[in-house]
Amino acid sequence: MAVTKIKPIKSTLSRALDYIQNPDKTEDKILVSSFGCSFETADIEFEYTLSQAMDKGNNLAHHLMQSFEPGEVDYQTAHEIGRRLADEVTKGQCEYVLTTHIDRGHVHNHILFCAVNFVDHHKYNSNKRTYYNIRNISDRLCKESGLSVVVPGKSKGKSYAEYQAEKAGTSWKGKLKIAVDALISQSVDFEDFLRRLQGAGYKIKTGKYISCRAEGQERFTRLKTLGADYTEEAITERISGKRTRTAKAPKVERKGVTLLIDLENSIKAQQSRGYEQWAKIQNLKQAAKTMNFLTEHQIEQYTDLENRIDEITTASEQAADALKGVEKRLTDMTLLIKNIATYQKTKPTYEGYRNAKNKEQYRTAHASNIILHEATAKALKAVGVSGKLPSVPTLQGEYVKLQEQKEALQSDYWKLKKQVKEYGVIKQNIDSILRLSREPERGKEAER
Template sequence: MAVTKIKPIKSTLKKALDYIQNPDKTDGKMLVSSFGCSPETADIEFEFTIAQALERGNNLAHHLIQSFEPGEVDYQKAHEIGKQLADAVTKGKYEYVLTTHIDKGHVHNHIIFCAVNFVDYNKYNSNKRSYYGIRNMSDRLCRENGLSVVAPQKGGKGKSYAEYIAEKTGTSWKGKLKIAVDALIPQVSSFEELLSRLQAAGYEIKPGKYVSCRAPGQERFTRLKTLGADYTEEAIRERIEGRRTRTVKAPKAERGVSLLIDIENSIKAAQSRGYEQWAKIHNLKQAAKTLNFLTEHQISQYEDLTAKIEEVQTESEKAGDALKGMEKRLADMAVLIKNVSTFQKTKPAYDTYRKARNKDRYRAAYEGTVILHEAAAKALKAVGISKLPNLAALQAEYEKLQEQKEALRADYGKLKKQVKEYDVIKQNIDSILRQPKEPEREKEMERG
């Protein structure tokens, strides 16, 4: 089990980076990793990236903490999971430093990543949605590594997205008003009578160019026209006079095949006869869809089905591996572009430093620039770059690879959908094959 939390770093970036890299907490810095930067110069590299952003914001970095259940994971595995999480969150675009602390009762990872990415210099948007995305990534990695996952608290009543939106935008009041208007239209002979009846029902009416209504307890008035095209004054008058009917939404396209319900072992079916009847009809429909699917895909034998599932699964895994490989290639190229760009931008100052009579004095004045140039040169040398590549050509290649990645992602998504679809088909077929045949049931009844 891993618990995650994230907070912004608005100042003291170096202090935060020094803290997470504390040798006493990281097994002598053995559990320190980084991407797109050197752990020793990360604060300077972060600030250099931020300086190039069009919209900087107030944050220098974001500090993500991933804590594991005591005794559930060893240090190296925790660090490995932390790297997978950091890569998933930053997507090969943000510099980060990852450390694993082992000085407390529970192992935990610290990930500090730059607030601005070094590919297009856009800032990271940290909000509830992005946090839940991080939490889901962490949970998925825990499952993949055989760790437990945090379960929702029992008895806790959360809000659905619809409830949240209703509270924020007032759509719950709109919904009630629409119901009231729809109910009154068949009963009244004029728009004025409808308003009078609404007023009698407790609504406060505000006349004007756009008629507005406010229910008891509602803070603001709601204009009728904001309820939709069928609720403007003109539309309501036409509906009252019978010259217009309320627009009915087209039914949604029916989904694919769903799993059959195990009625015999369903507690809900045992408790509700209505649900049991619905489940039987549902199963008949899904069984028919399952058989239609097999016919459409020319699958007549169970062995053919299992072979097809294996084929699709293999294709999906290959596509997934290809996508991961492309993401790794893009991440490496993004870092290369960053280092080439940094090298070029800092070279004039570094050349001046090399020629300066008083190098110590010059370095003290331009220390950040000198460090950035040396870090970029070191990184380029580490990947075997002796001759500086053309930056424009690298960026053009990166764009092409990005397009290829999106195509791979689309293919992988389709294959994943197929895998899921075939899995449902197989489960349904297995369920159908397990069911006793009707004649056998009748014989058993006769014997009884």
């Protein structure tokens, strides 16, 4: 779990930067990173960007903190999550310094980013909406790294898989199923089974149906709701050896038979056994929608559907990679434009310093501009820019074209992502329909 909070820096910017870069907290500054600036001169570079602000306001920077559950994450992973969080929040348009502190019981990140972006020099608007966006990004990054996420209304974090399962109402049932399956093999009869289940920490409620509740669970769960193998009668038979647990349904494979005909036959079979059983999995309206989709997209075989899903998934991944590539070029270009513009503006001052008779006195009087010029010269050299500098207006024109390309790629990506989801739902519906029609046969096989 990572808890986030953000606060504005209205004064003492250099002091705030010094605090988050404390060598004793950051493994002697090994866990210090920056973007759009050098962390050694971040205060001067922030101030230069702030001097070009288009909006009023007294915020110099924003201090974003991200704290992890004790013992849940190593500092390298925490630092990488912090970098990705900073990149998404600032969108590659604000200088920032990121540090990871490891001096306490829990690893935590500090992200100090400039209140003004260096692209159009507008200020970052910190409010409830932007904070919720930060929290959502942090949760997603934690989920992608296998960490826990913050569950709304709860103080304790849960793993993402556990949160999703509990949200779907399956977490407690899943644990109960595991407990029941394990205890059946140890029990001599149903009463012994209930005693063992109680000993495992479950409260038992008897009546028309047997219900159980684990510690921390709000409501009782009826055993029969776990499936046909978990009714009182089925458990008794499983204990005595007269019944074995129904095997998991095999993967559905369709060859040769037209998929639409196969679906129609399966639905008819469900209706002949009773609509109630069928309605628990899919209703007829959803089935009709599925069949219409197959007709509209000219999908005749199950393998055709799988091939189409593979094609769309591949196209979606390629679009995502292309989009990331354009976003990376946009970020590189914004930094290049910023550094060239700063270099050119500070060049006269720096040349005056080089020609000054009393260099020490001149440097003291013009320290900020000299430091900025040296920092931007170093940054340009790092990306291979030397000699005659590229034209800023030309770069800005290329930036506009890249931005248009990005918007087109985003549109394609979201369309493909929507199709991937749509085809996934259709496949899930088909698998459910075809699998249902075979359940009675599997049940008969299990009883033999």
